[in-house]
Amino acid sequence: MKKTYWMVLAACGALSAQQVVxxxxEQVGSVRGENAGNYNITNSFELGYRWNLVGGSMEEYxxxxxxxxxxRLLESSFSMNSKDGHGRYFDQILLNTTGLGxxxxxAATLRIQKNQLYRYDLMWRQNDYSNAGLTIAGGLHQMDTVMRLQDHEFTLFPQSHFRVRGGYSRNVQEGPMLSTSLELDNNTINSSGLPVFANLRQSWNEYRVGADVEFAGFRFTVLHRWDFFKQDTPYSAYGIATSAALGVPNDETTIQSFTKAAPIHGRNPGWxxxxxATHxxxxxxxxxxxLNGHNNFALSEFASGLSRFGTxxxxxxAVLGSANRPMLTGDLNLSLFPTKKLTVVNNTSVNNLRISGDSSYTDIANGSNPGETxxxxxxxxxxVTNTTDVNYQSKNWLGIYGAYAYTDRLVRTIESFSLPTFANSSESDRYENSNHLxxxxxxxxxxxxxxxxxxxxxSIGRANNPLTPISDRNYHxxxxxxxxxxxxxxxxxxxxQVYNVNSPVSLSDFSSHSRNYSANGSWAPKDWFSLDAGYMKLHLDTVSGLAYFAGISRPSLQSMATFYRSNIHAANVxxxxxxxxxxxxYLGYTITKDxxxxxxTATNGVTDxxxxxxxxxxxxxxxYQSPLGRVSVRVxxxxxWNVGYQFYNYHEKFGVLGYYQNFHANTGYTSVTWAF
Amino acid sequence: MRTLLLLLFTTAAFAQTQAAPLAPVSTAGYVGSNACKTCHADMWLNFYKNPHFKSIAGGKEPPEKTGCEGCHGPAQKHVEARGGKTTIPRAFSLMPAKQVLETCLDCHGKDLARVNIQRSEHTKNDVACTSCHSIHHSPTPKYLLAKTQNELCYTCHATARAQFSMPSRHRVNEGIVQCSDCHNPHGSFDATWRMAQRPRMMDQALNAESPCIKCHIEKRGPFAYEHPPVRIEGCEICHSPHGSMNAKLLRRPVVFSVCLECHNGASNFGTRNNGVPLQSSKHNMLDPKFQKCTTCHVAIHGSNADQFFLR
Structure with missing residues (x-):
C-alpha cells in the first residue's frame, strides 16, 4: 500500500512538471491529513523568495x-472535509492560492459546500503585466497594467431537482494604455499623429440569478444577467510628445498641453x-x-502646442453619442441513438446581431469650427448553421464518423451622416455581403x-464570398x-495541415499553408524516475496580395505579392x-525557435x-529558450526546502524594423514548504 | 494484485439524477459500499473527500445511484467470485468510450456545460470522461482531473504546449489562465462569429460571444464604429490566441503586414462587397510614421468617436 501511495505521488510530480520553476x-505532508473532530484537514504553504537579474531589453523581459x-507565498492549499458528509455548516472547504505577495x-480559488444544501465557488485572479504599446515594440512598452478578475458562484440545493443559482463577476483593469493619437494640424495627413498614453481605468460588474428545474426527464434552465461597464479616463499632461522624439524628420509638431476625458458607461442585460432531455x-x-448591449459615451479632448511648421x-x-447591440441566439440540437453503435446528431444554430450607433463629432482647430457632424x-x-454528425462504432476497435455542415451568413451595413451647416447633406448607403459555406x-x-x-x-470547405481576402474560402x-x-x-x-486558397481576383492572391507535426513521450519506469519530452514543428507559408502607396518624393499606388514564411521548432524535456x-x-529545458x-539578411538583398x-x-x-533546475529536499x-533556477534567453535575429529587443534573464527562488 | 486493485477503481462515474441509455444492469445483486471496503480499503479511506461520496452521505439515493455500485453496477457476482475485473458489471478500464460516456451522463448529462457533449470533437475521437478525469486518484482540488489542467490538455495537444511557451502568450503555464477559460472540453454551441462551424469547443462569454471579451472587456463594445472583421470574423483573424512569436499575439511581426493583407482593395470583399478599403493615398509607406498603423488608429478594435478608429 505504501509503495502504491509513493507511485501515485511520483506520477503526480512528474506529470505536473511546469515550465516555470x-x-x-513536490508534495509535503501526508495526503491523508489530520483529523479534528468530524473533519479531516490538509494544509500546506510554500513561502519563498524570488530574484532576477536581467540583461538587455528590460521592457521585453x-x-x-x-x-x-x-x-512570495508561492503556493498554498487547504482542505477541510467532513468525514461522514454531515457537517453542521459545511462538509468541505477547499482553498488554493498561487503567487500571492x-x-x-x-490566483486564489475557494470552494465551500454542504451536501444537498449549498455550494459556493470563488475564483480570484490578478495579472500584473507589461502592456506593450500597440505600435509593436519600438520601445513603447508600458508597465504595470493590472487586471483583477473575480467570479463568485452560489448554488442552492445543488443535488436536487430544483436548483437556484446566483453569481457575481468583476473585472477591473487599470494602467497605461494607448489612449489617443493627436494631430495638431486638422485635416492634413502630413502632420504627425502623436500617441498619448493615459492611465486608463475600467471596470465590469456582472450579476446573475437563475434556476434549474427537472421534471418528466426534462431539465429547464433559466438565467438572467445584468452587467455594467464603466471606463473613465480623466487625463491631463504637459510637454508630453514631440515628433522629433519619435524620429519623424522635418516635423516640429509638439503637444505642450493635453487634457482628455472619455467616459463610457454601458450595460448589457441578458436572458x-x-x-x-436525455432518453x-x-x-x-x-x-x-x-443580450442587449448599450453604451453611452462622450469625449472631450483639447491640445495646444506647435504645428508641424512650428507655429x-x-x-x-467633442464627441457625444450612444451605441446599441441586441443579439439573439438560438440552438436546437437533436441526438438520435437508433442502435448501440450509431449516433446521429443534428444541430441548427441561428444568430442575429444588430449594432447601431450615432455619434456627433465636433472638431475645432485653431478657432475654426466647421460645425457638428x-x-x-x-x-x-x-x-444560420445546420450541422449533421454521424458517428458509427462498427467494431469495438473501429469507429467512423462524418459530418456535413452548411452556413449562411448575411452582413448588412447602413451608413449615413449629416452636416447640419449644409442643408440636405444627409446620405444613407446600404450594403450587403452574403456568404455560404x-x-x-x-x-x-x-x-x-x-x-x-x-x-x-x-475536412473540406467551400465558401462563395468571404468577408476578407484572408478568410477561409476553399480549404481542406x-x-x-x-x-x-x-x-x-x-x-x-x-x-x-490546413490549406486555404482565397484568390478570386489577381490582386487578392492569398494562399495559406500550415503544417504541424508533433511528438510527445512520457516515461516513468520507476517511482523515483520520470522523463517527459516533446517536439513540435509548425510550418506556415502565406502568399498575400498587397496594395500600398510609397515613393521617394510623391507616393504612388504599388502592388506586390508578399510571402510570409515561418518555421517554428519547439522542444521541451x-x-x-x-x-x-x-x-x-527536476531538470527541464524548453526552446522555441523560428x-x-x-x-x-532581413531584406534578403532587395534594394528597392x-x-x-x-x-x-x-x-x-x-x-526563445529557458532551461531550469530545481531541488526539493525533504527535511x-x-x-x-526548495531551491530553483531558471534562465531565459530571447534573441531576435533581425529585429523588428531594425529595432532589437533581445534579453537574457537569470531568475531563481528558494522556499520552504510546510504542512501542518 | 495491487495493480489490479488500482485499476479496478481508477475509473468511475459521478452521482446525481436522471436516466440515459446505459448498459443494461440488473436491478438485483446490490450489496452496498460496505462490502466493497472490505477489500478496497485504500479506496474507501479517502472516499469521503470525493465528490461522489455525496451519494452515500445523502442516504436517500436508490442502490443503483449510491456509492461504488452507483457507477460500477451491482457487486454481488464480483464478491462471490472473490474479485476479478471481469466480474464487475461496469469496469471502466474495460469499457468502450461510448459506454463510459453514457454511464457518466446518466447523472451528469443535464449539466448546462455538457449539453453538447454528443457532438464534441472529444466524443467523436473516443476521448471519454475517464480519459481526463481520475475518479479515485485525482491530484487536483476540484473536478477530479487526472492531472493539472494544462498538463492534461498538453498530453494530446502538444502544439498548444509549444504555443504557450512562445514569448507572447496567454499565461497558462504560469497558472493565471486555464484552458477552460476559453474552451469547453465537453463540447459547445456553434460559434457566433466567423462562419460558426469553427472554431469548435469554444466556451462563449455571456452564452453567445467570443470568450476573449471575458477578460478584454474594453474590446466588447458596442461601438458606434465597429471594426467589422473583429465582430464578424472574430479576434483570431489578426491574433493567434494561444501564443505567437510576435508581440501582442499577432499573426505577423509588424502591424502594417496584418492590416495590408486585408486592406488591398481587391474586389468582392468587405462589408460593402467592393473590396476592403485601400489605405489613403497620402500614406507613404516609406515614411516611418505610416509603418505603425496603430500609432494613429489607436482604437482599432472599435471606436465611438471616429470611423477611422483614430480615438
Whole structure:
C-alpha cells in the first residue's frame, strides 16, 4: 500500500512538471491529513523568495516573463472535509492560492459546500503585466497594467431537482494604455499623429440569478444577467510628445498641453433559457439567449502646442453619442441513438446581431469650427448553421464518423451622416455581403490493441464570398494522430495541415499553408524516475496580395505579392529524479525557435526601398529558450526546502524594423514548504 | 494484485439524477459500499473527500445511484467470485468510450456545460470522461482531473504546449489562465462569429460571444464604429490566441503586414462587397510614421468617436 501511495505521488510530480520553476511541485505532508473532530484537514504553504537579474531589453523581459524580486507565498492549499458528509455548516472547504505577495500572476480559488444544501465557488485572479504599446515594440512598452478578475458562484440545493443559482463577476483593469493619437494640424495627413498614453481605468460588474428545474426527464434552465461597464479616463499632461522624439524628420509638431476625458458607461442585460432531455433513443437540447448591449459615451479632448511648421496651434474635439447591440441566439440540437453503435446528431444554430450607433463629432482647430457632424452606422449580422454528425462504432476497435455542415451568413451595413451647416447633406448607403459555406468531414478511429489508438480526419470547405481576402474560402484540413499509452510509457504523435486558397481576383492572391507535426513521450519506469519530452514543428507559408502607396518624393499606388514564411521548432524535456524519498531533482529545458525562411539578411538583398521594407518583415527568425533546475529536499515529514533556477534567453535575429529587443534573464527562488 | 486493485477503481462515474441509455444492469445483486471496503480499503479511506461520496452521505439515493455500485453496477457476482475485473458489471478500464460516456451522463448529462457533449470533437475521437478525469486518484482540488489542467490538455495537444511557451502568450503555464477559460472540453454551441462551424469547443462569454471579451472587456463594445472583421470574423483573424512569436499575439511581426493583407482593395470583399478599403493615398509607406498603423488608429478594435478608429 505504501509503495502504491509513493507511485501515485511520483506520477503526480512528474506529470505536473511546469515550465516555470516555482512553485515547487513536490508534495509535503501526508495526503491523508489530520483529523479534528468530524473533519479531516490538509494544509500546506510554500513561502519563498524570488530574484532576477536581467540583461538587455528590460521592457521585453517585462512583457514576456515579468518575475521580480521579493518574498512570495508561492503556493498554498487547504482542505477541510467532513468525514461522514454531515457537517453542521459545511462538509468541505477547499482553498488554493498561487503567487500571492506580488508575483505578477496571483490566483486564489475557494470552494465551500454542504451536501444537498449549498455550494459556493470563488475564483480570484490578478495579472500584473507589461502592456506593450500597440505600435509593436519600438520601445513603447508600458508597465504595470493590472487586471483583477473575480467570479463568485452560489448554488442552492445543488443535488436536487430544483436548483437556484446566483453569481457575481468583476473585472477591473487599470494602467497605461494607448489612449489617443493627436494631430495638431486638422485635416492634413502630413502632420504627425502623436500617441498619448493615459492611465486608463475600467471596470465590469456582472450579476446573475437563475434556476434549474427537472421534471418528466426534462431539465429547464433559466438565467438572467445584468452587467455594467464603466471606463473613465480623466487625463491631463504637459510637454508630453514631440515628433522629433519619435524620429519623424522635418516635423516640429509638439503637444505642450493635453487634457482628455472619455467616459463610457454601458450595460448589457441578458436572458438565457435552456431545455435538455436525455432518453434511451434520443436526446435534445434547445437554447435561446438574448443580450442587449448599450453604451453611452462622450469625449472631450483639447491640445495646444506647435504645428508641424512650428507655429502655435490648438485643437479641441467633442464627441457625444450612444451605441446599441441586441443579439439573439438560438440552438436546437437533436441526438438520435437508433442502435448501440450509431449516433446521429443534428444541430441548427441561428444568430442575429444588430449594432447601431450615432455619434456627433465636433472638431475645432485653431478657432475654426466647421460645425457638428452626425454619423450613423448600422452593422447587422445574421447567420444560420445546420450541422449533421454521424458517428458509427462498427467494431469495438473501429469507429467512423462524418459530418456535413452548411452556413449562411448575411452582413448588412447602413451608413449615413449629416452636416447640419449644409442643408440636405444627409446620405444613407446600404450594403450587403452574403456568404455560404459548405463543409464535409470524414474521420476514422482505430484501437487495434488496447494501448494503441490511431485516428485520421479530413475536412473540406467551400465558401462563395468571404468577408476578407484572408478568410477561409476553399480549404481542406487533415488531422492524424497515433497514441500508445501504458501505465509507464506514453507516446503520441500527430500531424495536422490546413490549406486555404482565397484568390478570386489577381490582386487578392492569398494562399495559406500550415503544417504541424508533433511528438510527445512520457516515461516513468520507476517511482523515483520520470522523463517527459516533446517536439513540435509548425510550418506556415502565406502568399498575400498587397496594395500600398510609397515613393521617394510623391507616393504612388504599388502592388506586390508578399510571402510570409515561418518555421517554428519547439522542444521541451523534463527529467525528475527522486533520491531515496529524501530529495527530488527536476531538470527541464524548453526552446522555441523560428528559423524563418533561411535568409541571411532581413531584406534578403532587395534594394528597392519599398520592396525592401516588405521583404524585411516576410520572416521573423528568433529563438526563445529557458532551461531550469530545481531541488526539493525533504527535511521532515512536514517540511521541505526548495531551491530553483531558471534562465531565459530571447534573441531576435533581425529585429523588428531594425529595432532589437533581445534579453537574457537569470531568475531563481528558494522556499520552504510546510504542512501542518 | 495491487495493480489490479488500482485499476479496478481508477475509473468511475459521478452521482446525481436522471436516466440515459446505459448498459443494461440488473436491478438485483446490490450489496452496498460496505462490502466493497472490505477489500478496497485504500479506496474507501479517502472516499469521503470525493465528490461522489455525496451519494452515500445523502442516504436517500436508490442502490443503483449510491456509492461504488452507483457507477460500477451491482457487486454481488464480483464478491462471490472473490474479485476479478471481469466480474464487475461496469469496469471502466474495460469499457468502450461510448459506454463510459453514457454511464457518466446518466447523472451528469443535464449539466448546462455538457449539453453538447454528443457532438464534441472529444466524443467523436473516443476521448471519454475517464480519459481526463481520475475518479479515485485525482491530484487536483476540484473536478477530479487526472492531472493539472494544462498538463492534461498538453498530453494530446502538444502544439498548444509549444504555443504557450512562445514569448507572447496567454499565461497558462504560469497558472493565471486555464484552458477552460476559453474552451469547453465537453463540447459547445456553434460559434457566433466567423462562419460558426469553427472554431469548435469554444466556451462563449455571456452564452453567445467570443470568450476573449471575458477578460478584454474594453474590446466588447458596442461601438458606434465597429471594426467589422473583429465582430464578424472574430479576434483570431489578426491574433493567434494561444501564443505567437510576435508581440501582442499577432499573426505577423509588424502591424502594417496584418492590416495590408486585408486592406488591398481587391474586389468582392468587405462589408460593402467592393473590396476592403485601400489605405489613403497620402500614406507613404516609406515614411516611418505610416509603418505603425496603430500609432494613429489607436482604437482599432472599435471606436465611438471616429470611423477611422483614430480615438
Amino acid at each position: 516555482a512553485p515547487t511541485g 517585462r512583457s514576456d516573463v515579468n518575475y521580480r524580486n521579493g518574498l 506580488n508575483d505578477p500572476y496571483e 438565457l433559457g435552456n431545455l435538455v 434511451k433513443r434520443w436526446a435534445m437540447n434547445a437554447r435561446i439567449s438574448y 502655435a496651434a490648438n485643437r479641441q474635439i 452626425l454619423y450613423f452606422r448600422f452593422l447587422g449580422i445574421r447567420m 459548405h463543409t464535409g468531414t470524414l474521420g476514422i478511429r482505430m484501437r487495434p490493441w488496447k494501448p494503441l489508438t490511431a485516428s485520421v480526419e479530413g 484540413t487533415i488531422n492524424g494522430r497515433v497514441d500508445y499509452r501504458t501505465r509507464k510509457l506514453q507516446l503520441s504523435t500527430a500531424y495536422k 523534463g527529467v525528475r529524479y527522486a533520491f531515496r524519498k529524501r530529495a527530488d531533482l 528559423t524563418g525562411d533561411g535568409r541571411a 526601398p519599398a520592396a525592401a521594407l516588405f521583404a524585411s518583415v516576410q520572416t521573423f527568425p528568433l529563438s 521532515s515529514s512536514k517540511l521541505r
